[in-house]
Amino acid sequence: MTHPVLQRVRAFALPTVLLLSLADPITAPIAAQGMPPQPTEVSAGPLFAVEDTIPVPSMLMDVQVVTASRVSIDEILRRVAEGEAHRDSMMQDQSFTMLAALTYLDPGKSGAEATKRQWESATQVFRKRPDKVRTVPLRTRSSFKDADDASVEVGPGMDEELVNFAFQPRTRKRFEFRIEQRQLIGDRVLYVLAFRPRSKLDNLPTGRAWVDTKEFVIVRQEFWYRDRSPAPLFFKSIDSCVIERTQVDGKWWVMSRILARVQVTSLARFMARAGKEKLPPTIDFTLSIRDWKVNQGLDDALFVVQKKEKKN
């Protein structure tokens, strides 16, 4: 549907993209981005909103009507938290294959970066509510002196806290959020929300999350500790931690990859050398999760091994 007022706007080719809300009143979302204050109460009916967060050569663009309601950043945060909780509550069981790796990056004497896959593992994981989990190690390749030096523990929780930690009701107020960007993708609006700790004394990261406001789900997140470290004795910084999600069966958003790059302190390297292990200045951690199956009706018998092990 195209509104007649919008037609006229097109004819005069205004130098911005104009969005028209036909469904809900505008709730002053733009004020959050440093724009002039918007009226907090507006009359119902069609209204214009000037969109300036999408960097586009607007003169050349077609005008598109967006019927989705404009929401404030608080509303987005609240809905994301609800969406994540809903997503979590709807999952009864999961199975996936988890590939994990530690890669050492060491700039050689010539300056070229030498890489070495220090450790790698593949594990098949089954989880079922409320707290059942079974892991089947498929294979491990390790260059550590002690084979126990690296492992990835998998818990029974399906809430993917690593993705939504900043949006959880308990932690949300410790972060400052702002809308960094909006992207129109087909019939969706993808919000890029930047967040940073309100206090630099809080041991929390800075980052950004991509939120699909059609389902209010986080589809990707990046965070980092670049200007300070969560554990200064051992890590200089965490340059980047990227978490990617993918959709399974057209409805379940699940983690597909985690990549993190960590800079190690000279003290940590010295201590490792004392333990006869050699640490490089940079370590990459990779987790790739594939073959996702959700709510396939896993049998309780599958988890009997874990129960027996607990009793022992």
Next chain:
Amino acid sequence: MKRLALVFGLLALALATPLDAGAQTPAPPPSDSLFKVLRALSDSTDTGFGTATVEFDTTGLDSLVGSALLLEATPPPARRVSQLYPVINYHRASGPTLGAGYRFGSQTTGFLDLRGSYAFTPKLGRYGFGYRKTLWAPGARMPRFEAAAPGRIGERNRLDLELRYARKTVPFMLEHSDPDAGGFGALISGTSAQSIFEQRGFTGALALWRGDWLLRAGVLTAKEKALPVVTRFSLLGKEEDVPDNTVADADEFTEPFAELGFRRRDWDFAATATLHGTGDRRRLRGALGKAMRLGSNFKVGVELEGGAAAAAAPRQRRFEIGGAKSVPSLPYGQGGTDHLVMSRFELRGAQDVLNALHLPHPQWLVLQPSLFFDYANVWNDPAGRDVVFSKPPGEGWRGSAGGGFAWRLGVPEPDVTMRMWMAWPVGPRGGEPQFNFTVGRTFELVGRL
């Protein structure tokens, strides 16, 4: 005129055009638009991290996955902890003490902590046998080092059994003491006034961490006795400067104890209350801490502490101030009374001081500025009553203010911080200027929860 007519004509045409004819109805978006965007972001991530990091060798993996459920259902091997650690201390009441400890076990079997040491000057042996077993912890098996340590509020729900038999030295006013019981200061200058006594006995307790709460309750049966000064040696100090060791009352008892803790990280709030013993051995203590943000670069922390002991409680159960964690311009051991009240205010900045001063330093050494003010009172109830609430005398207040640097170590737990400071007395009874450093937590008086 012709041009104006043309403009009006075009405008009229634009307005008269049937809506549907002129409108460019957006084509239905491709169903995979979002995934194309995510794929593009993913590709840029791959480029940033490099092929060596992002790629896995998946040769043969599919067949392994296919047969995952056919593999023999044997439990994975238990991941054990095996740690050897030194025991080193020095105190005027024990002399040099050397020994070792060994911690081992797994979540399945529980963890055993054995330690033994020898105090050379008084020729005293010290030993301890500790056992910790997690009885209940819903969810997957804990990582081994998490299981080996006591729980923490904010981590998972768990119920632990804690058993310990030990012959050990215990500092007076344990809640204010340094981790090394003043050993470093005693060795260097000999002026550390932290006193110790001997306790030999058995402790059995259950500790429950659930949500934001900690509840620990148990029984302690022990004998306690005083330790005399056995050496006045120090590396840099004079023998006559070495203070006496406070004399503990000889005691033998079996008593219950309980601890209740609460912590909300999002509120920057923590509180604890402990109750030891009954009758003439009763000792009740509580502390709470709350931090508030002042802009993005500062935080102010407020801690309050209060305590009440039985009027006839043994000396080692009574309350003291002084030392690194309470009115630091006073030496350890001030008071020894049945009531305590104390407040501490700390302002901490987020700035990296060494960086701001352009001083070369390793990147892991991040010193943040800190200012503090302590105010405390210790007193005996004037009527000698066994009461919790008693009015503090006005002349008993003592204060101290100072500043220094805080270095958040982050190990072995995230809130462990080293503080280096200079303290000056406030008021006539505030003691003398002191320099010291101490290792503690965000809320020193609340402690570990």
